Amino acid sequence: MSKIIEIKVPDIGDFSDVDVIEVLVAVGDKVAAEDALITLESDKASMDIPSSDAGTIKEMKIAVGDQASQGTVICLMEVEGAAAAAAPPAAAKSAPVAAPAAAPASASHGGSADISCQMLVLGAGPGGYTAAFRASDLGLKTVLIERWDTLGGVCLNVGCIPSKALLHAAKVVDEAEDMAAHGITFSKPKIDLDKLRGWKDSVVKRLTGGLSGLAKQRKVEVVKGTGTFLDPHHVQVIAADGKKTVIKFDNAVIAAGSEAVHLPFIPDDPRVIDSTGALALQDVPKTMLVIGGGIIGLEMATVYASLGTRITVVEMLDNIVAGADKDIVKPLLTRIKKRYDNIWLETRVTGVEANKKGLTVSFDGKNAPDKPQTYDRILVAVGRIPNGKTIAAEKAGVAVDDRGFVQVVDTQMRTTQPHIFAIGDIIGQPMLAHKAVHEGKTAAEAASGLPSHFDARVIPSVAYTDPEVAWVGVTEIEAKAQGIKYGKGVFPWAASGRALSIAREEGMTKLIFDEENDRLIGAGIVGVNAGELIAEMAHAIEMGSNAADIGLTVHPHPTLSETVAMAAEAFEGTITDLYMPKKR
């Protein structure tokens, strides 16, 4: 399917009526996108005008000696299908290293469309709704597709938010219990599971309801159903009742997220749950095996342990909370080792058998028990896989790699189709809501023609365990691997008055500085509220702050935030709250 399009002089800055001094193509020539068509010469400069599309020149509309301005038609071109589809070979050529998944040849949708929009966002998680709202605010007619009944995606419905509500409940239980050691003894908590679940659900409902309101106010049209691409400008949405809607779009943002990995050898049994099942809070099992010692598994373990479940964690790697430095994780490990039945590192689950008594699990590895163990419940939290293979991206000419990650080719979040963007979990690690939100804004702005790029240096990570573990920027592991000359400032919370007065002295604040210029390049914090404290560090890194900038900023006393300034002072050798003879 080919069509004839006009190729015009693009925005050439402040010039108009510029002389055409050379015509570089002739009728019948095949040109690729970006091939030079004509040369213009103003009194300031001469410039080649590249072709915006690929195709065959049908007719030249301009000759040497003519004068051209923005919008002047250069030639008529016959293009194959939708114009942009011709570009993938160019991408492959210019990116030999990072084009693992070649952009597929796109399909073509011959039918009509039920809805037309300038911006289509596939997925209403934090990244998706942010992209949709921003695009709408920038004047684009926007449609938001969501397969669930409520907006907000995993984060609001079955992720960040409900888990935080339950973690708060867990914290209150634990703190009440801990106070017994300091002279205040509460009676054992009575847990009304229905009420607790109801409260959690109300928090979620309030937020997702708020989102619907925001969408309405902005006149963002929400289409419920599962969307798949038909071609580079059409998406088909199939609603729960089977109703099909075809939407035609100028620009799109793919924000279809990720889902929990399911282990094939684990039987399909209601007692085997993922994070969504855990948050549903059906009951409080007596024993639970958490497979995967990452953030999600450990947060859920924290909740259930406080509600009374005896927890065993099994992790393949040699440490929990992979990605963080070991010293930052250690206080958490120490605490949960005491509270949980077992934490088996470097151990894997080899089989699960569902029987009447429970789920009997066999293990293999360094710390594996001799005999299979039986649990009431298994939480599988071994990671999340992107939904890139579920959206028929290939029909849109959008490259997706083997693992399901949509390929993004620039800092404006463009995919191999320049008018289709992708953001959030579906494009890669880290799968974090705050990353998706910023990427979503960038994509919406770029689609609106703004020169926005995702230029953030760092993305903080937080495990909302007890104690919390948070880190940002370069870890020591990475600094060593990359050969960065770094220095660190460490402040143990045992020397913090505030930490002692909340009876949680196990924390630690560690700052990592570039030895060359003392600038902060990374930080790790473990302790109560580490997740709140890490934000200052992210800001400091983005601002290019050095140790003195942090240490000389007056932090309020007595707060945990002081530990940040103290760690900077420890690096500088100016600390007085500890005695640390320093070689500097």
Add this chain to the structure above:
Amino acid sequence: MAKQIYVPDIGDFSDVDVIEVLVKAGDTISIDDALITLESDKASMDIPASEGGVVKEVKVKVGDQVSQGSLILLLESGAEASVNVASDNSQPRVSGTAAATPAPSGSGGGYGGAALEDICVPDIGDFSSVDVIEVLVHAGDTIKEDDALITLESDKASMDIPAPKGGIVKEVKVKVGDQVSQGSLILVLEGKASVAAVAAPAAAQQGGSAKSPARVPAAASSTDAAAFRRAHASPSIRRIARELGVDLARVVGSGRNNRITENDVKNFHNSGGQTAVAAAAPAAAASKVAPAAPATGMGIPLITQPDWAKFGTIETVPMSRIGKLSAKHLHKCWLNVPQVTHFDETDITELEQYRQQLKDRAKQMGFGLTPLVFMLKAVVAGLKEYPKFNSAMDDAGENLIQRKFYNIGIAVDTPDGLVVPVIRDVDRKGIFDLGRELGEISKKARDGQLKAADMQGGCFTISSLGGIGGTNFTPIVNAPEVGILGLTRSQIQLKRMNGEIVDRLIQPLAVSYDHRVIDGAYAARFVSYLAFILSDVRNLIL
């Protein structure tokens, strides 16, 4: 070979309890990995590895008591503990969350393959913290051994740093404006083998990899995303740079520690450094910003260029390297030194007669004998009598550094610009020696053959315009020296001597000095002493 790793200096503690042993035989450890945890009654501390390797045998266990020097373990060094190098810097340095860990395929992280090698600044002599003025390679470039990688510029000279070997540039670790010393990392080089094969899955894993330029719509430029992100600029400045299309990697910051300010970005943009225009000539753009951002950081208002092309034909002529260097140096001197110029004159009638007598002898020996030779001798006599002129103020402004040697710099005009070679130990050389040396070094200067060493160690400078003309001028003190003698053409003037009007050959003298070190009266005495010495050549032997 097994190495013994001991407890290092742990301060005043001894017989401290081992509460945790963090490694075991067979573990591969790298330097600074924690080996054991000790706990005294005051604090607990991790003992880091003093080097990397494979643990052969652990010699302590929990509950043991150790002191400084106790054996912790035996280490098999051999190959450096292997370190996985994350090769792609394009994504913000954030490691995966837990969710990242177990890939559905079950493969744990870490890609092997292509050997990455750090290329560092080699021995560059006495210099350290030298400015990078040009980066000649980019990530992705294929380079050969001895290809120039970067250009460094000290206050004395500039030099290219060649590649010690060939390969593909994986990542450039320096940018224009950085300061480097011997050992600073320039770039990461990838050996030629097996690049593409390994890199592909890596990129896939990155997902959001921003590096691949692929095909980017017109709006985006050739900006290197990683370098852009690393530039010393806050997020709001990064946004402004994006809006103006300015590549932050090429902007030199004028703020503290070279922070890039909003003004820097706007000036870069206004001065035509906009990426789209200047992409073809990064060097030219870089030099354009350099003067706009003086390294002194004194916050003086910038002078920006109007669009001269509006008023007539222009041509942009790159400055010579020497021109750029001396411009910067003179600017520094001018800003730092409160200078005063003292004028005087001296009667060199007799000196000139004496020179004429010696000239032919010198010519026979193969060199000329200019008046400058006598000036050198006279200046040394002056420095001996007025030693403050042969001193320098230390960096703290607390002490004078008094030099006990007499090396005199001579400003030489060359086709490429102004250079100041130094003649050493002028006090210990005779008139003929100096005449010969002056001839040689001037020729060297004009031929561009001077080495950095030829221009170092000067105590005082003479700038002679005698061959050209003028009646007087105010030379700029060549800091950190504190004085400079400026000479213009001597003239025959009518003078009254012993009641008679006679023709005398009069030499104007202009001495600029650093008023922080030298008072006006002291300077006046110094200059009149010079006049006295020169007025009768016999005074030189005083």
